[in-house]
Amino acid sequence: MTEKWTTATIPGQHGRVAVVTGANTGLGFETAKALAERGASVVLAVRNVEKGRQAAARMTGDVTVQALDLTSLDSVRTAAAALRSRYERIDLLINNAGVMYTPKQTTRDGYEMQFGTNHLGHFALTGLLLDRLLPVPGSRVVTVSSTGHRIRAAIHFDDLHWQRSYSRAGAYGQSKLANLMFTYELQRRLAVHGTTVAVAAHPGLSSTELVRNSPAALRLPLTALAPLITQTPAMGALPTLRAATDPAVLGGQYYGPGGRFEIKGHPRLVTSSAGSYEVAVQQRLWAVSEDLTGVTFPSAATAAKAAR
Template identity: 45%
Template sequence: MKKIAIVTGANTGLGLETTKAFVKESMEVVMACRDLSKAEEAKTEILKEYPNAQLRILQLDLASLDSVRDFAKAFKAQYEQLAILVNNAGLMIPPYGTTEDGFELQFGINYLGHFLLTGLLLEQLKKSVNGARIVSLSSLAHQWGDIYFEDLQFEKKYDKQKAYGQSKLACLMFAYELDRRLKAHQLSIKSVAAHPGLSRTNLFRHLTGVMKLLTPFVYPFTQSAKSGAQPQIKAALDKSLSGGEYLGPSGFQEYSGKPKVVGSSSISKDKKKAERLWKVSEELCGYNYL
């Protein structure tokens, strides 16, 4: 039976490269994208390189929990099982804004939308014949801060870097906690996290001030989107992984290089904080699982 994979944000950057890697492995890929016209352009690009690629586009706007629910419903109507879910789409240090549901943009898009999506697709993941895999995309920025439970949505004072760090820390803590819960329920689904190092993607479009000025100095340490996607591709495909790992580049400061299992901050491994985050996430999304 053909493996089915979902890649969020599949039309650009890391998501596009991950989609190409899965197509190369003869998987059918559901491209979960907000902008359907850009998704069609990406599909055309992939088909030029891989004429036999099996691709399907389904709309997903992670800034709307209703859109996440609609996507899951549409997927379930067409597919009985899911082998790989890559929670890839993201937003980095934008001006302050909120999602349709009132969440700070980065926390809502990078983390909460994916938290709900994973839960809604759990039954399809359970049905995967040889065990499924969930890959959550984190970042070196997970080390920038904490989970600010007293002001999760940064309503008191917005710090875009702290907010981004929180969202990516949440993604990593979720990946670890999800794996613990999957194992506790004795499910043959593995949860693995990955980060792309410093990759040249359109995530950097919102850079301003000092960070923008530093870009030319950082550039020599960056890598292409294709190279940056390798950790999440390995996280999705490497049979030797047992679940609960975090993968990133192997080079200097994990900025670039071949993918390997890497370490993470002490906060990311705080089980009590992860349990609290899970509970709060269920409340915010209005959906409980595991």
């Protein structure tokens, strides 16, 4: 295996369909662009369709745009229905889109914005599209988390939507922890039939628009120090791309930058916080997520039947 994994390492993706959320800018753009260049048919699933079209025009290959607003479960259902009608199979679902450190606000369904967008929206989208992945050998669900999952690392079941006392960083950390717990529980459920796997990744500290909602006291130092402590979106996308395409990847793994403190560098296998591996909490979060979204995933028997 090449020590420094790059986009040049990506195997040919011809004949594969990849859906990438939040693909009009930043990490999602670089992820989609690299997959398209390697031959995949790529869907940019984005909130702003016009920006999605502009992004697609900057890519080469088979690239289309699908409207998707993760802050609205109605939009998620509409997008999933459109994708299901267009594609009999999906090889890669990359849950990349996200918001960070937003002021206190809610999604259209009344859920805390970061938890609702980063976790619940992707949970629902995955459940609604999963039967398009299950029959496809080598298919993957890749969900992008963050080192921020260690911030106040807990799922606050007693106040999931931070109604009593809001913390931008705490809510973000909860949403990114939820991304990992979702991945690990999804992999446990997928393992019964062995065709589709769930993998997680994080970009380290990348220079993207994601920090635009950060308080000025944090945003300004990050901006000033960016050349020293951050990496480009193209580098930040590499862990996601490796999780999505490296033949050696196994379900339930987590990829991030290989440099010191996982801030930047070429992608490698990493580990998440000890709390993220707590099975009972993963299963409780799953049940709560099904209840909040109204989306129930295919059962093991359904999955096995779809895989035949």
